[in-house]
Amino acid sequence: MPELETSLIPAFSDNYIYLLRDPATGTVAVVDPGAAEPVADALTARGWPLHLILVTHHHADHTGGNLALKERYGARILGPAADRNRIPGLDEGVAEGDTVRVGDAAARVIETPGHTSGHISFHFAESDALFCGDTLFSLGCGRLFEGTPSTMWQSLLKLRALPDETKVHCGHEYTASNARFALSVDGRNPDLIRRAAEIEELRTRGEPTIPASLGEEKRANPFLRADDPALAAALGMEADPVAVFATLRARKDAF
Ligand SMILES: [Zn+2]
Numbered sequence: 107m108p109e110l111e112t113s114l115i116p117a118f119s120d121n122y123i124y125l126l127r128d129p130a131t132g133t134v135a136v137v138d139p140g141a142a143e144p145v146a147d148a149l150t151a152r153g154w155p156l157h158l159i160l161v162t163h164h165h166a167d168h169t170g171g172n173l174a175l176k177e178r179y180g181a182r183i184l185g186p187a188a189d190r191n192r193i194p195g196l197d198e199g200v201a202e203g204d205t206v207r208v209g210d211a212a213a214r215v216i217e218t219p220g221h222t223s224g225h226i227s228f229h230f231a232e233s234d235a236l237f238c239g240d241t242l243f244s245l246g247c248g249r250l251f252e253g254t255p256s257t258m259w260q261s262l263l264k265l266r267a268l269p270d271e272t273k274v275h276c277g278h279e280y281t282a283s284n285a286r287f288a289l290s291v292d293g294r295n296p297d298l299i300r301r302a303a304e305i306e307e308l309r310t311r312g313e314p315t316i317p318a319s320l321g322e323e324k325r326a327n328p329f330l331r332a333d334d335p336a337l338a339a340a341l342g343m344e345a346d347p348v349a350v351f352a353t354l355r356a357r358k359d360a361f
């Protein structure tokens with residue numbers, strides 16, 4: 107089966123919106139359209155229609171374009187059932203284990219609460235593509251607006267269980283500042299040092315650092331390594347993953 111075509115549309119100062127197209131059927135979807143205009147421009151440039159809008163969570167910078175795109179293209183909006191009343195224009199609520207189809211390409215819905223209570227992620231296994239909104243960032247993770255450290259850690263463990271080949275498509279280009287924080291807590295990690303250098307090079311050229319490799323994130327992202335005794339020790343803590351995760355998140359919030 108041919109892989110889903112994905113492209114990245116920058117929006118606002120650091121958001122990423124994603125266009126997906128199933129080459130077999132020509133079905134087109136957008137993930138987290140915070141604004142309608144850049145999406146419409148990208149569709150026009152490619153001569154594409156828009157069939158589906160996939161939403162990870164309710165924040166306006168991920169849903170602000172929902173209604174205008176739905177009206178203009180007649181697209182159907184799928185998002186978290188748990189947040190039915192906070193997703194503008196939602197047509198269909200989906201939950202853990204549901205399958206979402208973009209033409210012949212299928213995504214499994216993974217509930218990943220923590221940043222918001224109803225946050226979901228979409229995993230297209232056959233295309234090795236993950237769309238995880240503001241749950242997992244390259245070298246970071248989302249802020250805990252509506253969840254506890256334990257909730258978010260459990261969500262990150264679900265994403266960490268996906269194959270190393272998975273390409274992580276997250277909601278923001280926060281990678282350079284995440285790298286600075288990660289180096290401050292785990293500065294001797296060779297995988298992190300290597301990834302930080304690559305990030306600096308990409309950003310110097312004005313290129314996105316996304317999608318990121320999940321395999322690399324598993325080795326370099328401190329928020330995916332809260333259960334690594336070496337990281338706990340580096341923080342002067344006992345090996346308690348939730349406590350280590352909570353400390354990392356609190357330190358990043360104040361960084
Ligand atoms: Zn958000």
